[in-house]
Structures are given as structure tokens and as C-alpha cells.
Amino acid sequence: MSVVAPAHSEPLIRNDETMRYRPFGKTGWQVSALSFGCMRLQDNPELNKELVSTAIDLGVNYFESTRYYLGGTCQHRTAPGLEGKTAGVIVSGKERINPDQTAYLFRKEIERQLEILGLSHFKFFQVGWFHWGNMPHLLKQGGVLDAIRQAKAEGLIQCVGFTGHDSPENFIKCIETGLFDSLTVPYNLINRSYEPTIKRAGQLGVGVVAMCPVAGGVLACESSRLKEALQMDLPTTEMALRFVLSNPDVSTACSGMNTMEQLQQNVRTAREFDPAEQGDFGAMCEGLDRLRAELGDKFCTGCRYCMPCPEGVDIPRHMDLYRQWKAFGLEESVKQNVQRMPEAKSLTRCTKCGACIQACPNDLQVPDMLDELSRLAGL
Numbered sequence: 390m391s392v393v394a395p396a397h398s399e400p401l402i403r404n405d406e407t408m409r410y411r412p413f414g415k416t417g418w419q420v421s422a423l424s425f426g427c428m429r430l431q432d433n434p435e436l437n438k439e440l441v442s443t444a445i446d447l448g449v450n451y452f453e454s455t456r457y458y459l460g461g462t463c464q465h466r467t468a469p470g471l472e473g474k475t476a477g478v479i480v481s482g483k484e485r486i487n488p489d490q491t492a493y494l495f496r497k498e499i500e501r502q503l504e505i506l507g508l509s510h511f512k513f514f515q516v517g518w519f520h521w522g523n524m525p526h527l528l529k530q531g532g533v534l535d536a537i538r539q540a541k542a543e544g545l546i547q548c549v550g551f552t553g554h555d556s557p558e559n560f561i562k563c564i565e566t567g568l569f570d571s572l573t574v575p576y577n578l579i580n581r582s583y584e585p586t587i588k589r590a591g592q593l594g595v596g597v598v599a600m601c602p603v604a605g606g607v608l609a610c611e612s613s614r615l616k617e618a619l620q621m622d623l624p625t626t627e628m629a630l631r632f633v634l635s636n637p638d639v640s641t642a643c644s645g646m647n648t649m650e651q652l653q654q655n656v657r658t659a660r661e662f663d664p665a666e667q668g669d670f671g672a673m674c675e676g677l678d679r680l681r682a683e684l685g686d687k688f689c690t691g692c693r694y695c696m697p698c699p700e701g702v703d704i705p706r707h708m709d710l711y712r713q714w715k716a717f718g719l720e721e722s723v724k725q726n727v728q729r730m731p732e733a734k735s736l737t738r739c740t741k742c743g744a745c746i747q748a749c750p751n752d753l754q755v756p757d758m759l760d761e762l763s764r765l766a767g768l
């Protein structure tokens with residue numbers, strides 16, 4: 390692949406009539422409050438092109454993509470909408486890291502993703518599926534960091550972030566290495582586990598891309614409990630986006646969108662919501678903490694000591710749904726998720742053997758809770 394000298398000094402695009410902008414860590418860039426997750430684009434080339442192109446027109450300047458999503462078509466679905474519009478827009482690519490990854494393979498993947506997307510360089514490239522245990526594979530001679538350094542020297546990538554699902558503590562260790570300009574982690578009203586990591590990122594000047602701001606659609610259903618806790622009488626999706634953007638250490642809320650209605654609604658929220666005037670982050674957190682406190686200490690911490698269930702029931706997943714229902718009042722989405730659970734992991738397989746109760750450090754009466762979920766879902 391021929392290396393084209395990138396225009397590194399160009400500022401990111403902005404449209405102040407329709408979007409707000411926030412500092413992206415120490416990069417010096419102002420990134421749009423709403424960013425576009427391309428992993429939910431549908432198999433509809435015309436719609437995808439219009440969505441991506443319209444998002445840029447509306448001032449969205451960060452698009453998150455990787456070749457692997459959507460059966461390997463994510464970047465193919467993204468590229469047409471970018472045509473002629475990539476100047477001043479971050480389109481991040483992503484490649485995995487594992488024990489077999491080498492500098493040569495990582496470099497090949499950077500080139501491959503650039504080609505699919507029609508880009509001369511990546512303003513941002515992400516080390517994907519990252520966790521602390523992968524650090525040796527990043528640092529080893531002939532490993533990923535060598536590829537990143539070489540690609541940076543040649544102008545193929547400018548900044549580097551990572552994304553993954555390690556513990557908040559381990560991700561703090563990752564950003565404290567000083568090797569990364571950003572991290573991408575799930576963060577929303579019902580999953581605040583990375584809040585300490587996000588805070589540390591803010592202290593270190595590491596950019597934060599908050600993914601799943603509406604919890605993969607879970608927060609699309611109405612909840613009077615959340616309205617009360619957050620003191621907002623708004624649709625849940627709008628409250629969800631406002632909550633994420635109220636956190637001053639979040640650089641951008643990255644929402645996976647695949648309809649024009651979602652895009653326009655999210656852009657409207659990002660534009661209308663002024664965190665300085667309307668975003669009392671501390672009060673929102675207190676409201677959410679109160680909801681959780683109502684469950685007392687009887688909630689699942691996701692430790693997985695109860696797994697594997699001898700019958701195959703996905704206990705932590707069901708306990709998480711139980712929490713979403715009881716703490717946040719998300720009855721309708723919980724009902725649907727219980728109904729859609731694959732048969733091999735479904736609560737219907739529970740024989741009430743009690744092994745999970747013995748294993749649970751929080752003394753959760755799992756079979757009784759599964760019964761409650763079963764009645765809710767009409768199973």
C-alpha cells in the first residue's frame with residue numbers, strides 16, 4: 390500500500406448550530422458530544438450512506454468502526470457515507486490483540502481497514518478486545534506497540550486508544566501506562582462500573598468514548614423510577630444521553646444508530662443539553678445510588694462464583710436483568726430479554742438444585758428470583 394502524507398494539522402469539523410463539542414483528552418481536538426457507532430448499521434446501503442453523510446452534515450465528527458462487526462461488513466457499510474467528507478472527521482479503526490498478534494499482522498490490518506474505509510490515515514486507531522493481561526503482547530519485541538510506533542512514524546495513524554471489558558481497576562492501570570490517548574468503555578445509567586476509570590482518565594487527560602449510552606436499547610423503554618431519581622420528565626433515551634454527557638470526564642457518547650429518527654433525536658439531545666446549565670452530575674448519581682440502595686445488599690455483583698450452573702442457566706445475566714427491573718423499573722425491556730434468552734441459557738432450565746445459593750457470597754436466593762422473572766415474562 391502506498392503511504393500518503395496525511396493532513397495532520399487539520400482541525401476537526403464542527404457545526405455549532407446542530408452540535409456541541411468537548412475536549413478529547415490531550416489531543417487538542419474538539420470532538421462532537423455525540424459520536425456514531427457504526428456497528429449497528431443495517432444491510433441497507435442507501436440508508437447507511439444517508440445516515441453517515443447526514444451525521445457529518447450535522448456536525449458529528451467521530452465514527453467508531455471495525456472490520457469485524459456485522460459479519461465483517463461494518464466498515465463496508467460505513468465507507469460510502471464518508472466519501473468526500475473525511476477531512477476533519479475521526480473514523481476510528483480497531484484491531485484485536487492476543488498472544489498470536491504480531492507487528493506484521495497488526496500493520497497489515499491497519500492497511501486493510503484504511504483501504505476498506507477509503508482513508509489515507511487513521512486519526513484514531515484502537516487496540517481492541519484489550520485487557521491488562523494482554524500488556525505483554527502489546528510490549529513484546531515485534532508486537533503491537535512496534536506496529537503502532539511504525540505506523541505513527543509513517544503518518545498512518547495519529548492517536549491510539551483501546552477498548553475492552555477488563556475490570557475498572559485494570560483499565561486504570563492500562564491508562565496509567567501513558568501509552569494511550571483514549572479508552573472506549575460501556576457507560577450508562579444502569580452500568581456505571583467504569584465510573585472510577587473514567588474519573589482517572591479525566592485526571593490523566595485521556596479521552597473517554599462512552600459506548601452503549603442507552604445500554605444497547607435497554608433504555609429505550611420508559612421508567613417512572615428513573616424519571617423520579619433523575620428529576621427529569623423526558624423519554625428514557627434522552628435522560629440516558631443527558632446522564633452520560635453530564636459526566637465532565639466523558640469526551641463523547643458513542644451511540645450505535647441505524648435509523649434517521651435515532652440520529653436526529655440524539656443530535657437534538659446533544660445540541661439542546663447544556664451540561665453546564667442543566668447537568669448536575671452529582672445529583673443524578675445520588676438519585677441512581679438511591680435506587681440501587683433500595684435493593685439493599687441483595688444484589689448480584691457479577692462475580693460468577695455461581696457459574697457454571699449444572700443446567701446451563703446464565704445466572705449473572707438473569708440477575709442483571711432482575712436488577713434492571715427492580716432497581717430501575719425497566720419492566721418491558723427486561724420481559725423481552727428474558728423471553729429472548731437462548732434456550733440453552735434460559736431460566737426455564739432451572740431445577741432448583743440450590744448449588745448457586747451455596748456459591749453466592751451475597752446469599753442471593755437465585756431460584757426464587759428466577760421464578761419472579763419467569764412470572765414477569767410469562768414463561
Ligand code: SF4
Pocket residue numbers: 698699700701702704738739740741742743744745746755756
Ligand atoms: S438452582 Fe437453578 S440456577 Fe441455581 S445452580 Fe441449580 S439449576 Fe442452576
Ligand code: SF4
Pocket residue numbers: 688689690691692693694695696704705708748749750751753755
Ligand atoms: S455468585 Fe451471586 S453475586 Fe456472584 S454472579 Fe452469582 S448470583 Fe451474582
